[in-house]
Amino acid sequence: xxxxxxxxxxxxxxxxxxxxxxxxxxxxxELATTVVGESASGLEVIExxxxxxxxxxxxxxxxxxxxxxxxxxxxxxxEDAPAVIFVTAHDRHAVEAFELNALDYxxxxxxxxxLAAALKKxxxxxxxxxxxxxxxxxxxxREFFSVAERNRIVLVPVSEVLFLxxxxxxxxxxxxxxxxxxxxxxxxxxxxxxxxxxxxxxxxLVARAAIRGFERVAGGSDEEPHWEVVxxxxxxxxxxxxxxxxxxxxxxxxxxx
Amino acid sequence: MPSIRQNxxxxxxxxxxxxxxxxxxxxxxxxxxxxxxxLTEPDWSNxxxxxxxxxxxxxxxxxxxxxxLYAAAPWLRRLGYxxxxxxxxxxxxxxxxxxxxxxxxxxxxxxxxxxxLAAATTALVLAYLRLHTRAHSPALxxxxxxxxxxxxxxxxLFNSLNAVLALIRSDPRRAERxxxxxxxxFRALMSDGRNLVRLADEIxxxxxxxxxxxxxxxxxxxxxxxxxxxxxxxxxxxxVLQPLLENAIYHGVEPGTGIGDVLVRIERRDxxxxxxxxxxxxxxxxxxxxxxxxxxxxxxxxxMLFFDDEARLESSVERGRYRVQxxxxxxxxx
Numbered sequence: 001x002x003x004x005x006x007x008x009x010x011x012x013x014x015x016x017x018x019x020x021x022x023x024x025x026x027x028x029x030e031l032a033t034t035v036v037g038e039s040a041s042g043l044e045v046i047e048x049x050x051x052x053x054x055x056x057x058x059x060x061x062x063x064x065x066x067x068x069x070x071x072x073x074x075x076x077x078x079e080d081a082p083a084v085i086f087v088t089a090h091d092r093h094a095v096e097a098f099e100l101n102a103l104d105y106x107x108x109x110x111x112x113x114x115l116a117a118a119l120k121k122x123x124x125x126x127x128x129x130x131x132x133x134x135x136x137x138x139x140x141x142r143e144f145f146s147v148a149e150r151n152r153i154v155l156v157p158v159s160e161v162l163f164l165x166x167x168x169x170x171x172x173x174x175x176x177x178x179x180x181x182x183x184x185x186x187x188x189x190x191x192x193x194x195x196x197x198x199x200x201x202x203x204x205l206v207a208r209a210a211i212r213g214f215e216r217v218a219g220g221s222d223e224e225p226h227w228e229v230v231x232x233x234x235x236x237x238x239x240x241x242x243x244x245x246x247x248x249x250x251x252x253x254x255x256x257x
Numbered sequence: 258m259p260s261i262r263q264n265x266x267x268x269x270x271x272x273x274x275x276x277x278x279x280x281x282x283x284x285x286x287x288x289x290x291x292x293x294x295x296l297t298e299p300d301w302s303n304x305x306x307x308x309x310x311x312x313x314x315x316x317x318x319x320x321x322x323x324x325x326l327y328a329a330a331p332w333l334r335r336l337g338y339x340x341x342x343x344x345x346x347x348x349x350x351x352x353x354x355x356x357x358x359x360x361x362x363x364x365x366x367x368x369x370x371x372x373x374l375a376a377a378t379t380a381l382v383l384a385y386l387r388l389h390t391r392a393h394s395p396a397l398x399x400x401x402x403x404x405x406x407x408x409x410x411x412x413x414l415f416n417s418l419n420a421v422l423a424l425i426r427s428d429p430r431r432a433e434r435x436x437x438x439x440x441x442x443f444r445a446l447m448s449d450g451r452n453l454v455r456l457a458d459e460i461x462x463x464x465x466x467x468x469x470x471x472x473x474x475x476x477x478x479x480x481x482x483x484x485x486x487x488x489x490x491x492x493x494x495x496x497v498l499q500p501l502l503e504n505a506i507y508h509g510v511e512p513g514t515g516i517g518d519v520l521v522r523i524e525r526r527d528x529x530x531x532x533x534x535x536x537x538x539x540x541x542x543x544x545x546x547x548x549x550x551x552x553x554x555x556x557x558x559x560x561m562l563f564f565d566d567e568a569r570l571e572s573s574v575e576r577g578r579y580r581v582q583x584x585x586x587x588x589x590x591x
Contacts, residue, residue: 012511013416013473019423041514062412064514089415109419 005031005119008054008082009038010045010071012063020058020087020110027116042066043155050078050151056122057082058106061094066144066155069094069137074155076130077148083122097136103128141192145173147180156180158196162210162231163238164189166203176233198251200229201241208251214240270341271386274330275586277566278386279323285382286319287312317360318375321352342383349379409446410507413470420473435472438465445496453563455590456523456530457489463498463521470506478510479518486524492590493530494563500552501534501581509536509579525587532583538574553581560585 007024011017017038024033037052039045043065049057057075061068072084086105088094098105104122106114144155160175166186173180190197190205197205212230215237219225227240227248240248271278294308325348326333333341353375357368417439424432445462467480502521510517520535553572560568560583569584 012477013420014475015420015423015473016416018427019419022423022426043514062511064512089419090411108415109422 003032004034005123006036006053006055007033007119008036008045008049008052008057010040010042010057010063011038011060011087012040013060014040016060016087016108020115023110023112023115026112027119030116031119033119042068042071045071046074046146046153046155049075049082050153053080054082056119057084059084059086061086061088061091069097069133070142070144072128073130073133073137073142074144074146074153076127076133077146077153079151081127083125083127085118085122093138094136097138101128101132101136103132103136139192141196145180145182145184147173147182154180158193161197161207162234163204163206164197165238174234174236198248200238200244200248202243204238206231206238211251214248268338268387269390270333270336270338270345271383271390272330272334273323273326275565275567279327280566281386281389282323282382283319285385286315286378289378289381290315314360315375318349318353318356318371321356322349322379325352345383346376346379349375409442410503412507413503416473417469420469424472431472435469438469441465442469442499445499448495452495453492453588453590454495455489456487456491456493459493459495459498460484460487460489460523462496463502466499466502474506474510474517477513477516478506479516481518481520483520483522483524488525488530488587490589491525491530492588493585494559497556497559497583498532498534500556501532501583504552505534505536505579505581509539512539513537528587530583530585530587534581535578538577538579 009017009020011020017040021035024035027033036054037048039048040063042063045057045059046066057072059068059072063071068086068088072086075081075084084104086094086098086103087108087110088105089108095105095107097103104118104125106118142158144157145161147154147156156173156175160177161173162176163174164186165172165174169183170181171184171186171189173182186203186205190199193205196207196209198208198211200206206229210232212232214227215230217226217228217239226242227245228237229240229248230237271282273279273282290311291304291308294304294311298304298307326345329344329348333344336344350372353371354368357371417435421432421435421439424435442462442465464482467478471478471480498521502519505519506517510519517537518535520533522531522533522535524531553570557568557570560570564585567586570581572579572581574580
């Protein structure tokens with residue numbers, strides 16, 4: 001690799017991006033950098049950063065669409081994940097979280113010396129481990145699931161997911177539009193999104209909002225009769241395990257007694 | 258020489274064109290009559306009947322007095338406190354005499370009794386209104402007002418400074434203008450929140466504020482101003498509009514990925530000043546960007562301190578737009 005540090009700038013305010021570029025050129029003698037990309041929204045970062053070969057991402061934490069910390073969590077899945085330096089104008093809670101979890105951050109207005117020091121430090125320490133980012137998020141639920149496909153990340157809004165089904169090593173996300181595979185244990189998803197998804201079976205979580213009702217299915221010759229979840233938006237039905245049925249009965253007010 | 262800064266309480270004649278004052282007078286007199294009925298009738302069941310009997314006698318005089326005082330409010334406002342009170346008592350006595358006459362219970366002894374009662378009741382109500390005004394007077398409310406006074410978000414300050422820094426090399430003139438705007442904004446923020454300001458000044462202030470936000474947000478912020486019918490000489494408490502516009506941009510434009518249309522409309526309808534501020538409605542993310550209602554309650558309370566019950570502040574969500582409406586009495590600023 002050549003000597004220039006490849007930097008990606010993400011900030012929704014154009015003047016803020018311009019300022020960072022100015023500062024980077026000011027510290028050129030101390031640390032040679034090149035800006036390989038810039039974005040005004042987090043979703044665009046997800047789309048463009050993987051192809052940019054950026055080594056460091058300067059990331060404003062207050063951007064429309066997706067929060068900075070969540071964005072950094074999804075980027076961890078990349079093969080060559082960049083080191084992330086968070087930038088914030090004023091967010092005491094975020095700053096506290098950064099401090100506690102030893103994440104690199106800068107305060108706006110950014111000073112040239114601080115920028116140089118942060119870049120050098122991040123170069124030495126590399127990308128922050130996912131666990132530290134998760135802790136910095138303070139246990140707050142994400143708004144997206146991320147699906148890593150080769151060196152690309154696809155975000156699936158949590159609100160669009162109808163159900164999740166565990167199969168062997170993967171979990172299948174089902175939305176109205178299609179299916180995605182993610183590599184996350186169902187148990188941790190259940191814990192993170194307890195308010196949104198409910199377990200219907202050992203291997204299946206269903207979005208509470210998507211449940212239209214339950215139907216009793218008469219068992220065949222080798223099957224016991226059981227309940228099935230009827231979902232909004234998809235024809236597919238999901239079996240309810242006998243163990244989950246007592247807790248599920250209360251999910252719908254009009255559910256059969 | 259007073260060692261502590263003292264604010265003499267400005268005494269002003271109760272404004273009977275204010276619904277709050279009229280309502281309080283109405284309730285006070287009726288309560289008084291109810292107490293008298295309770296005192297004179299030992300039997301509970303007779304109390305109500307006694308009250309109704311008395312009400313039939315004094316209610317016409319009371320309503321006539323309030324109507325007259327409502328009509329006389331513009332003149333009363335110009336008088337000193339004590340001469341104003343004297344005039345109010347005179348109006349009440351005249352009304353009492355007239356209604357007594359009309360009701361046909363006209364005897365000299367009765368009239369004297371009525372007049373003494375009317376004068377005493379009026380004096381009591383005036384004393385009560387004076388106490389009430391004092392309790393809510395600017396001097397006593399000062400501490401509360403300063404606590405309530407709109408504070409600009411640090412988020413805005415630091416982002417604006419950052420934007421100015423970015424301009425200094427590329428567009429020094431614009432950087433200068435932006436710093437001037439910032440200075441003016443902060444001068445207003447640090448000024449005395451007890452003052453009433455001219456609407457024209459408040460409009461100039463929010464235009465400067467919008468210019469700074471425009472610099473930061475670029476094409477993401479699309480402001481439209483509908484100010485042709487704005488009564489520029491109207492008086493209103495300082496810094497009522499700026500926090501509302503700040504909210505509109507912070508909650509309605511910044512979290513959105515597209516273009517955010519923000520509308521500011523100020524107009525005069527008869528003797529009311531109506532303000533509408535409208536922005537795109539963004540579903541608040543969990544936990545983030547809370548505190549909007551605190552700002553609204555804060556402004557509502559400040560309006561109440563100045564206009565009593567005559568001020569309205571309402572917010573609603575309609576067809577994807579968040580609207581805040583203010584409705585205050587039109588008063589020309591001095």
